Amino acid sequence: MEDALSDFYHYLRVEKGLSQNTLASYQRDLKNYKLFLVKEAKIDQWNLVKRGHVQHYLYQLNDQGKSSATIARTLSSLRSFHQFLVREYRISDDPTLHIDTPKKDKKLPKVLSPLEIEKLLSINAQDPLTIRNKAMLEMLYATGLRVSELISLKLSDLHLTMGFVRCLGKGSKERIVPLGDIAKESIELYIQFSREQLVQNKQTDALFVNQHGKPLTRQGFGNILKTITDQVGIRKEVTPHTLRHSFATHLLENGADLRAVQEMLGHSDISTTQIYTQVSKSRLKDIYRTHHPRA
Known part of the structure; x- marks a missing residue:
C-alpha cells in the first residue's frame, strides 16, 4: 500500500507541481485514511477497498466532530488518489464514485460596525510609518482589496487623478476598483511625505x-493591524479580511447593487458575494433587538 502512496505523492509533486503545503495536506489525509483501513477495516490492499469503507471512514470523521469543510477536503484527497490508482491500472473501480461531498458550513464573516471603522481609521498619522499605516487602512476599507493584493500594489497601479486603483486578484484577473476621496488624500500624503x-x-x-x-x-x-486595534481599543479579533468583509457589508447596507459589489471584490461567482446580504440581515436583527422597546 505504501508504494502506491509514494507513487501518488511523486505524481502530485512532479507532474502536478503542487506546493509543499498542499502536498503535506494530501499526505496527512491519506495517512489517516490508510491507518483506518489497516487497523479498523483490516484491509492491506487498495483493490479491496469498497464504497462502504470510504463512507464508514467519512462517518467516523463526522462522529469525531470534524467540520464539513475538513470532510469535504478529505474526500477530495481520497478521490484524487483512487482515480490515480484507476488510471495506473492498479485497481479496476473507484470506490469514491457517487459519494456526495458534504456541504461546507457557511459561517457569516465577522465585520466591524461603522463606529468601529471610524475608531480604527482615527489613528494619529504624524510620522512616516503612521502615515503609511493610515493610508493602507484607508485603502483596504475603501476598496475591499485582499491583503495579498494590497501588498502587491505598484506605484503604477494607482490612478489617483481618475480615482481608481488597478489590482490583480486570484488567477491574475485584473480589476479596477474606485477610490474614495478620503483614501486618495491619505495615499497622496503617504507618497509625498513618507x-x-x-x-x-x-x-x-x-x-x-x-x-x-x-x-x-x-x-x-x-x-501592524494588531498593534493599531490594540491602540484604539477594539477588543474583537480583527484580521485584514475583516476590513474586506466590512467594505462589502457596509456597501450593501447602504443600498449598493450586489453585482457592483461582486465586481469590486473580484468574485467570479455572485453566490460568494451574497453571503454579505445575510450579514446585513443579521446586523439588522441585532439592531432591532437592541433598540426596539418590544423586541
Whole structure:
C-alpha cells in the first residue's frame, strides 16, 4: 500500500507541481485514511477497498466532530488518489464514485460596525510609518482589496487623478476598483511625505514598504493591524479580511447593487458575494433587538 502512496505523492509533486503545503495536506489525509483501513477495516490492499469503507471512514470523521469543510477536503484527497490508482491500472473501480461531498458550513464573516471603522481609521498619522499605516487602512476599507493584493500594489497601479486603483486578484484577473476621496488624500500624503523617506536609495516600485524600504509582507501588515486595534481599543479579533468583509457589508447596507459589489471584490461567482446580504440581515436583527422597546 505504501508504494502506491509514494507513487501518488511523486505524481502530485512532479507532474502536478503542487506546493509543499498542499502536498503535506494530501499526505496527512491519506495517512489517516490508510491507518483506518489497516487497523479498523483490516484491509492491506487498495483493490479491496469498497464504497462502504470510504463512507464508514467519512462517518467516523463526522462522529469525531470534524467540520464539513475538513470532510469535504478529505474526500477530495481520497478521490484524487483512487482515480490515480484507476488510471495506473492498479485497481479496476473507484470506490469514491457517487459519494456526495458534504456541504461546507457557511459561517457569516465577522465585520466591524461603522463606529468601529471610524475608531480604527482615527489613528494619529504624524510620522512616516503612521502615515503609511493610515493610508493602507484607508485603502483596504475603501476598496475591499485582499491583503495579498494590497501588498502587491505598484506605484503604477494607482490612478489617483481618475480615482481608481488597478489590482490583480486570484488567477491574475485584473480589476479596477474606485477610490474614495478620503483614501486618495491619505495615499497622496503617504507618497509625498513618507514613502521616499522609507525607501531612501533603494530601487523598488512597491507602493507600500516597511521601515527598511522593502515591500511589506502579509505578516508585517498583520502585526501592524494588531498593534493599531490594540491602540484604539477594539477588543474583537480583527484580521485584514475583516476590513474586506466590512467594505462589502457596509456597501450593501447602504443600498449598493450586489453585482457592483461582486465586481469590486473580484468574485467570479455572485453566490460568494451574497453571503454579505445575510450579514446585513443579521446586523439588522441585532439592531432591532437592541433598540426596539418590544423586541
